[in-house]
Amino acid sequence: MKKIGIIGAGPSGIMAAISAKNENNQVTLFEGNEIIGKKLLMTGGGRCNITNAAYFDEFLDNVMTNSKFIYSAFTNFDNYGLIDFLNHNGLTTKIEDDGRVFPESEKSRDVIDFFEKKLKEKSIILKTGDRITKAYKDKYFYLTDQKNNTYIFDYLIVATGGRSYPRTGSDGYGYKLARKFGHEIIDPKPVLVPIFIKDRLKLKAQSFKNIRITIETTKGNFSIDGDLMINQNFLTGPCALKASSFMRDKTIKALSIDFFPNLTYNELEKEILVLINENAKKSIENSLKSILNNALIEEILRLTKIDINKKASELTKLERKLIIEKIKNFNLMFDKLGSFESAVVTRGGVDVKTINPKNMESKLVDRLFFVGEILDIDSLTGGFNLQVYFSTAYAAGTFIKENT
Numbered sequence: 484m485k486k487i488g489i490i491g492a493g494p495s496g497i498m499a500a501i502s503a504k505n506e507n508n509q510v511t512l513f514e515g516n517e518i519i520g521k522k523l524l525m526t527g528g529g530r531c532n533i534t535n536a537a538y539f540d541e542f543l544d545n546v547m548t549n550s551k552f553i554y555s556a557f558t559n560f561d562n563y564g565l566i567d568f569l570n571h572n573g574l575t576t577k578i579e580d581d582g583r584v585f586p587e588s589e590k591s592r593d594v595i596d597f598f599e600k601k602l603k604e605k606s607i608i609l610k611t612g613d614r615i616t617k618a619y620k621d622k623y624f625y626l627t628d629q630k631n632n633t634y635i636f637d638y639l640i641v642a643t644g645g646r647s648y649p650r651t652g653s654d655g656y657g658y659k660l661a662r663k664f665g666h667e668i669i670d671p672k673p674v675l676v677p678i679f680i681k682d683r684l685k686l687k688a689q690s691f692k693n694i695r696i697t698i699e700t701t702k703g704n705f706s707i708d709g710d711l712m713i714n715q716n717f718l719t720g721p722c723a724l725k726a727s728s729f730m731r732d733k734t735i736k737a738l739s740i741d742f743f744p745n746l747t748y749n750e751l752e753k754e755i756l757v758l759i760n761e762n763a764k765k766s767i768e769n770s771l772k773s774i775l776n777n778a779l780i781e782e783i784l785r786l787t788k789i790d791i792n793k794k795a796s797e798l799t800k801l802e803r804k805l806i807i808e809k810i811k812n813f814n815l816m817f818d819k820l821g822s823f824e825s826a827v828v829t830r831g832g833v834d835v836k837t838i839n840p841k842n843m844e845s846k847l848v849d850r851l852f853f854v855g856e857i858l859d860i861d862s863l864t865g866g867f868n869l870q871v872y873f874s875t876a877y878a879a880g881t882f883i884k885e886n887t
């Protein structure tokens with residue numbers, strides 16, 4: 484009976500185990516944490532944005548690094564393949580308007596329970612609280628854990644994740660192991676991170692829908708639309724995370740927010756004039772509150788040095804223009820991007836040039852496989868990352884299942 488060892492019980496290790504198991508082989512899954520899927524539990528704000536319903540081309544457009552490499556694995560187990568797999572095995576899902584897919588219960592805990600059940604059903608040997616500290620190969624693979632137990636395997640799948648959110652267990656151990664086997668590691672960098680600003684805004688966890696961030700870089704400008712959360716000294720939320728992915732490795736010259744990207748300057752001015760005329764006796768803050776939240780109006784008045792107690796009717800033309808300018812072009816001073824501690828995903832990792840894209844096998848070492856975030860593949864937010872990592876895991880698992 485062939486023995487398969489898998490290091491890491493995150494989504495990719497779990498999917499690899501489930502796909503690799505057949506009645507002729509034995510699959511052992513090692514996890515350093517006491518529980519499986521510690522990071523998976525945190526995904527989608529606890530709701531687990533498990534995949535995205537985008538069609539093929541649009542899906543691949545959201546893969547930022549090595550989208551061509553995952554073409555084959557994604558074709559064999561794409562987003563609809565994953566949704567089918569989940570639904571047919573008892574985990575119902577729902578698709579939100581923007582294409583993001585969640586478990587119907589909106590609980591990532593249910594995804595973990597689902598996978599735990601599947602691992603049990605398939606008689607996969609699960610070793611939690613068992614961290615692998617050494618690995619080498621002669622004819623077989625030898626893995627040693629922190630308690631000094633040694634295990635022997637015919638096949639080894641490394642699914643140890645990247646370096647993002649290291650407190651969940653993905654501390655980069657897999658890179659050391661990959662190097663030991665001769666693989667090159669593309670310098671890992673944190674992406675999908677908060678954007679820190681030098682400003683000290685008087686805003687705390689303020690959420691804005693459908694805004695636009697524009698980033699000026701030395702290599703040109705770009706804009707991202709979406710929902711944003713603004714804090715005193717950092718921006719986060721889908722729009723900021725997505726922007727951060729494009730900002731990595733660029734020199735940032737300027738950063739600004741347009742709170743009304745669907746209105747031109749003149750259209751916004753007309754709307755504000757109507758509000759001012761209708762609410763002439765009210766304070767400026769009160770007259771604008773139907774279109775802007777209070778905290779932002781206060782901040783704009785503070786930044787433009789307009790008296791907060793002024794009545795709408797007392798607003799001068801220049802002051803009105805200053806307010807509109809701030810709403811359409813809220814300039815901020817870029818400080819830095821967030822670190823691995825707050826990164827959703829890692830850019831960089833095992834160089835895919837030495838990995839077979841059909842089954843994720845190493846081109847350097849027979850029967851050694853790398854799956855998931857450890858590979859140099861990253862995507863934008865929206866469920867694309869999990870999907871791509873599930874696809875790589877499925878590719879390795881099914882290949883091993885068919886060959887054992």
Ligand SMILES: Cc1cc2nc3c(=O)[nH]c(=O)nc-3n(C[C@H](O)[C@H](O)[C@H](O)COP(=O)(O)OP(=O)(O)OC[C@H]3O[C@@H](n4cnc5c(N)ncnc54)[C@H](O)[C@@H]3O)c2cc1C
Pocket residue numbers: 490491492493494495496513514515516519520521522523525526527528531532533534613614615616642643644645647648651652653654656657826827828854855856857865866867868869870872
């Ligand atoms: C806050 C947050 C929210 C996210 N939300 C989403 C989302 O909604 N949708 C989405 O698509 N993506 C999301 N992501 C990204 C996604 O969760 C990860 O990309 C994904 O979990 C990577 O899967 P993985 O199995 O490759 O690695 P991981 O999930 O990191 O799992 C690797 C596992 O290997 C274990 N391990 C490491 N070394 C060893 C060792 N030596 N011995 C034994 N075990 C070891 C670790 O303990 C860990 O459990 C989010 C990430 C974060 C941090």
